[in-house]
Amino acid sequence: MDSERAETYLRLLAEAELRRAGALHGPGEFVVSGPHAMRLRRVARALVAVRALDDAVADAILDGFDLAVAVRQPNPQGRRPAMVALHSPAVRRRLARLAKSGSHQVTAPAPPPLARGPAYQAPDRVVPVGMMIPLRDDNARGELYLLGYSQTASGARFTVIAVLRGAPPLHLPDLVRRLTASDDSGHAYRLSFSGGRSAVNWAGLLRLQPDPPPGIRWLELTAPGGVVRRINLEPPARPAAVTVAATTGSPGEHLLHLIAVQILASAAAPGIPGRGTRMFTGPMGIHLGSELGETIEALHAAGALSPLSPVPGQLATLCESLDIGGHGIAALPVRELPKQWLSVLAYAHRRKRDLTTPRQGCAAVAVALPELDGVTISILGLHADESGTMMHVHARGIPAHLDPDATFLPVFWLRDDANRWHTALIGDWTTGDDDEFTAQLRIVPPLTQGTSVDLIAGGRSAEVRTTLLLDWR
């Protein structure tokens, strides 16, 4: 990869876009937020995502472009060009990044951590739990399922699912406030819930405050009504086997696989017909129309993608098999697609796929994956309902300057025991602490049966494989 080539490419594209916009010879369209600027931004984001271009360099080029456009336009609504440029998306994005990067300096108004020094260096702890806590009050009742426990530098939390019944419906955060917890050393903890609510259940995190000490062996949870459950937090005696292998693909191919996964996941999403052109959105934004071809061209120019790579041709085949026109990919479609793509495509093309009832329930599984491209990911349980299957993950090591939609997650593939492939994309909610991030990934197609899945997490530099044993409850 060659950062000088990447920067040159983006600057030449900025020149071309300024020319195409007609801004150089007399007033043209106002393009600060127009299609020309958008194209430039998309290419900049792709080059930053494959680490071919530094974020600050990309910002400087986008700033220069915005100002170059602004000073060639009649004053819109009496605005000064400098001020118009200050309102540009590049500037807003940079300020938002500053806001995000600064948030980790904040000390949460919580009690001090227990029995640990100022520099907390204990390794992450990831433990499967698989326990149901009954919840009751006068009018309603429900169940709180604890899926997994993780303790990292930013704190300790359970991933949870709750099903609440009754009228009026219970509000989980209110109920959680009535839970109490204590550990094997007698320390007491408060619990707080953060997450979301679907038509069927609540899903999210149950956080412990203050942060427990690293050596905690168990925790007792007391629910309203006097129900007490002891949760074993000792790491499992036989952790899941995890293998790591270096990847042979380039950073550009990795990005294209991420885009392919977005397309496949959109095509196979519940309730969406399998064929036809539509908008595909995801971590890299919309990548259809001629934009996909432009992204590939930029990756070639930056040396992030070999001209001999088969992936552009595979993407062209994928687009054509889904009747997605105007993708702009110059490479000819190829006959062979990766087996994972074919498996999800087959599901997307199935007419009666929505009649298959997804597996209901939750599976307590917890695996800490080795670091991939600087990010450490832990799987903290799965749950399934009518809306699909979700995988709870925790990620640590995310650079503060990355946008929320940046491509810091690996490409996930899961193979069920019927040899069908599934992928996973960021789903309903996410939450960030310091350089950490917790999310539910939507598994597409949803898991329908089986007691295990093989999981592959493909990063830019390496690929991690493990098997998740699923004890659905």
Next chain:
Amino acid sequence: MTFIHNDKWYLSLPPCSTRVPCGGDDHRLRWDAGQLDLPAHPDAESELILAALGGEKADCVRIAETWARHAEDLMVLQVGPRDRADQIMASWNDVPRPPEESRHQGWVAMSGPPVAMPAPVRFLNPPRHGPQQVKHAMQAELERLRERNTDLLSLLALGPAFLFRLTGHIAAAHAPRLSAASRPALHAALSGRLAFLATEWIGADPGRVTGALHDGEGWGEVWRGGSGDLRITLPAGWLASVWACGLGLVARHLVVAVVRPGWPDAQVLALPEPGRDPVLLDVHGTDTGESAAHWET
């Protein structure tokens, strides 16, 4: 054959001047042989010392400082003009007043209609906890951008003649010491300007014109492909010694180098068309008072 050194790139340029608002008056600002003069402030250095001691700084002096501050700023190449017809609409009315303006007379006296101030910038993801240091960092970044844009607008408001000359200064400063940090910007600046010249030269489609930096002996290369692609490889110093002096196209020849610089008479090496050998042309310039001089054989 020897070409001019970068430190003498401006020898083929006539002096130019403009008027700038300064303390309620319009003062003349003059560029001559690579130097910026402030005729209304004959002792600008003393004024700078007084300003450092808390006195007022004249706007002319402030503009000269801005000029010096950006004499190597590659961003000017991205924002500045690509050719004579490229209309940049920045005027002194567009230049925000510096903060000190509230304390003394200066650009307050600028003429023109009042300009509406935009709404404050809103953040996509506001700081969740609102810590002071985050707010300060964001404010500082916004202030840095505002100052940079104000600087650039001040330079743009000087008009095209000064902008051509500033482009020359910047290119000449970087050309002898090309680096990974400067090559991409110079490459794009060269390409953007050659795209327009090539259209005027041989009717080339600007989208099919590629510029590249020549880094070696000789003037470079011009190559034309069968499908209308045109690749022009020239040294970064060409932006200064040729383009900034208005010599890019003379008598339907693309000037690739200056052999004997001078004003109003110079000798250049120029291509009648792609694929032909360059020829020596004796050229004569006329000061039109616009962005760059008009040259004829």
